[in-house]
Amino acid sequence: MTDDSSGRIAAALRAWIGDAPPGSRLPSTRALVTEHGASPVTVQRALTLLRTEGLVETSPGVGTFTRRPREARPSDFSWQTGALGAPARRIPSSPAALRSSGDEPFALHSGYPDVELLPERLVRAAFGRAARHDAAMRRAPSAGLPELRAWFASELAQATPRSATPPTARDVLVLPGTQTGLSTAFHALVGSGRPLIVESPTYWGAIAAAERVGVELVPVPSGPDGPDIDELARAFARTGARAFYAHPNYANPTGAQWSPALGDQVLDLVAAHGAFLIEDDWAHDFGITTDATPLAARDGDGHVVYLRSLTKSVSPAVRVAGLIARGPARDRILAETQAESMYVSPVLQHVALDVVTRPGWGTHVRGLRAALRARRDALVDALAAHAPQAHLASPPPGGLNLWLRLPDGADARHIAASCERRGLLIAPGDEWFPAEPPGPHVRLNFSGPAPDRFADAMRILGSVLAD
Numbered sequence: 101m102t103d104d105s106s107g108r109i110a111a112a113l114r115a116w117i118g119d120a121p122p123g124s125r126l127p128s129t130r131a132l133v134t135e136h137g138a139s140p141v142t143v144q145r146a147l148t149l150l151r152t153e154g155l156v157e158t159s160p161g162v163g164t165f166t167r168r169p170r171e172a173r174p175s176d177f178s179w180q181t182g183a184l185g186a187p188a189r190r191i192p193s194s195p196a197a198l199r200s201s202g203d204e205p206f207a208l209h210s211g212y213p214d215v216e217l218l219p220e221r222l223v224r225a226a227f228g229r230a231a232r233h234d235a236a237m238r239r240a241p242s243a244g245l246p247e248l249r250a251w252f253a254s255e256l257a258q259a260t261p262r263s264a265t266p267p268t269a270r271d272v273l274v275l276p277g278t279q280t281g282l283s284t285a286f287h288a289l290v291g292s293g294r295p296l297i298v299e300s301p302t303y304w305g306a307i308a309a310a311e312r313v314g315v316e317l318v319p320v321p322s323g324p325d326g327p328d329i330d331e332l333a334r335a336f337a338r339t340g341a342r343a344f345y346a347h348p349n350y351a352n353p354t355g356a357q358w359s360p361a362l363g364d365q366v367l368d369l370v371a372a373h374g375a376f377l378i379e380d381d382w383a384h385d386f387g388i389t390t391d392a393t394p395l396a397a398r399d400g401d402g403h404v405v406y407l408r409s410l411t412k413s414v415s416p417a418v419r420v421a422g423l424i425a426r427g428p429a430r431d432r433i434l435a436e437t438q439a440e441s442m443y444v445s446p447v448l449q450h451v452a453l454d455v456v457t458r459p460g461w462g463t464h465v466r467g468l469r470a471a472l473r474a475r476r477d478a479l480v481d482a483l484a485a486h487a488p489q490a491h492l493a494s495p496p497p498g499g500l501n502l503w504l505r506l507p508d509g510a511d512a513r514h515i516a517a518s519c520e521r522r523g524l525l526i527a528p529g530d531e532w533f534p535a536e537p538p539g540p541h542v543r544l545n546f547s548g549p550a551p552d553r554f555a556d557a558m559r560i561l562g563s564v565l566a567d
């Protein structure tokens with residue numbers, strides 16, 4: 101009997117409990133075993149599930165009963181107001197990209213690709229192998245499994261020109277996702293109260309990590325071709341910032357990919373100001389019409405701290421990322437990582453390494469390119485046909501999103517809420533701006549479920565905008 105069977109029995113009992121008055125006795129284990137053709141263990145598992153949900157209570161030797169309502173007084177948390185005081189900084193919470201969808205038929209808000217875009221077979225087989233490996237019972241070194249660190253280093257080394265020194269496994273730290281890496285890097289490289297230059301718009305999670313660490317964000321406008329280089333130069337000169345956080349490949353949310361010339365200009369600026377570029381290569385595997393070319397590959401002197409996530413392309417359940425840094429910066433980040441999370445589960449590292457070193461991985465990434473292209477183009481076409489009021493600067497060369505400018509005067513949050521009432525989830529653009537948004541935007545993710553219904557989804561957006 102599988103856990104699915106206990107889930108099915110629990111579901112049947114939930115319906116039964118819904119109709120029964122409080123204090124009713126549930127059928128005995130033996131009766132449930134007969135009724136569902138399940139083992140006693142499976143039935144017990146279902147009952148445990150219902151107990152943890154607070155739906156039933158068991159009196160040993162007597163039976164299991166539907167729960168009687170407690171006459172508890174409402175909790176009084178008011179003392180916490182005095183204990184906590186007003187927050188020094190408000191970390192944005194509940195971003196649209198992290199919302200689970202409910203019954204809404206159209207979910208274009210999420211930050212994670214649908215299962216059909218993941219290497220499911222490779223991941224499931226890798227978990228099977230990892231369960232039988234020593235990794236299941238040991239801890240990992242703080243910096244990560246040596247083989248996985250070597251893989252991250254060799255991937256970047258392949259993009260490194262002959263004139264630069266390629267990274268080695270020693271330069272790599274394995275992290276439990278890049279989100280942790282952002283807080284750690286901001287803390288170790290910038291520090292509380294000091295300036296960090298960011299593109300505007302930029303990833304909401306980077307804004308949240310910066311708030312958490314207490315760094316002062318310095319926004320620089322960024323469009324479909326990347327950041328405005330003159331504004332960036334002015335920001336470095338004006339603030340004395342020693343770090344710039346950016347997405348040179350397929351920026352989230354705009355989808356911009358920097359030209360090689362812009363990349364050179366930014367690297368020169370960063371070097372001239374004795375600063376770090378914190379390069380978040382979040383969409384490395386999501387090239388559509390181009391390939392991601394990390395700027396870190398062109399840096400030999402430790403100016404670029406490179407973050408490379410596997411979460412979105414391997415599986416959201418395998419939260420593993422690599423951070424590549426050189427010199428004392430690497431040691432500081434490692435010390436912070438040890439203080440924060442000690443090490444990443446070796447099982448997850450093992451699974452990640454297993455997946456990315458199979459021949460099937462390359463085949464998967466090539467197939468993904470075609471699948472993303474078909475989805476991107478389908479959404480672009482649906483948008484043009486049914487919601488032409490929303491302006492797309494150009495189809496992104498990679499990534500998972502379309503970034504749309506709404507007509508002047510539109511309220512992005514209001515539009516998102518109206519779409520949601522009609523069954524369409526989208527992400528209001530305000531969350532990606534470190535300061536006031538210069539105009540209303542929304543982000544549509546084309547890697548979610550039901551791409552065959554993009555036209556229906558865009559009809560909803562079109563009619564909400566027309567209203």
Ligand SMILES: Cc1ncc(COP(=O)(O)O)c(C=O)c1O
Nearest residue numbers: 211277278279303352382409411
């Ligand atoms: C730009 C960017 N950086 C980092 C992350 C976080 O990635 P991870 O899942 O590796 O923590 C995301 C996730 O949405 C992202 O979009």
